[in-house]
Amino acid sequence: MPIFEYWGYDKKESDFVFKEINLDKDIRNKISEHSYAILTFKNCTLCFQKIKVKVNNRNEFLKIVQKNPIVCETCAQYSPNYSLNSEIKKPINIILGELTDSELKVLTGIIKLKDKKLIYRHIFNNDILDTKIWKIINLLQRKGLIRVERDSNWKIESFEFENEINNYI
Structure with a gap:
């Protein structure tokens, strides 16, 4: 089902609100499973691949945008060339x-x-x-x-x- 059937825009609050609809558990799980965004940043400074980050909510989105990563998660986790000091330009x-x-x-x-x-x-x-x-x-x-x-x-x-x-x- 299209997402506009579940979400509405409240002009007074200037925010999106979840419409109160009787949905079974399977449909609610499917909506939450597919409610994400993939952000693409510049290339990783170590492996040179585009940095792609999946965010599931507004707080994650704001954190990752403020961080503006220059190293992908995989290089940060496994590369011996990565150190936290490399993030400081x-x-x-x-x-x-x-x-x-x-x-x-x-x-x-x-x-x-x-x-x-x-x-x-x-x-x-x-x-x-x-x-x-x-x-x-x-x-x-x-x-x-x-x-x-x-x-x-x-x-x-x-x-x-x-x-x-x-x-x-």
């Missing part, structure tokens, strides 16, 4: 100061070139399997300087970065 100028010359060169190239074909040509020198460059790109992602956006087949769509980084480069 350093200022960009400090992160940039920690980069080596080659890391800074790759970051600058990604920001200036923008287009994935140009990045492949000039940073990877047309060798997309260059593990040395991928290690640098993975490090830049972990530090939150860039994001590699991928489609469902794991094919790269684009290289993304915050505009604030462009001001420092």
Whole structure:
């Protein structure tokens, strides 16, 4: 049954209210089982997958939105590279100061070139399997300087970065 048969909007309270309908236990269980939302955040800084969180009520929703996770639950639970301190972001100028010359060169190239074909040509020198460059790109992602956006087949769509980084480069 459509959800509007069970929920109504109270204009005085400016809130949704559950309509008092005699429902059997099975239908009530089915409604509560399917009453959730899946929130999608940016990519995890460790595994680079989209962070998806299932919330079942308004309180869970508010908590997760305020938290704005940068690491997925699986990496937080199992990855040895995760620590609670990684959630605290350093200022960009400090992160940039920690980069080596080659890391800074790759970051600058990604920001200036923008287009994935140009990045492949000039940073990877047309060798997309260059593990040395991928290690640098993975490090830049972990530090939150860039994001590699991928489609469902794991094919790269684009290289993304915050505009604030462009001001420092």
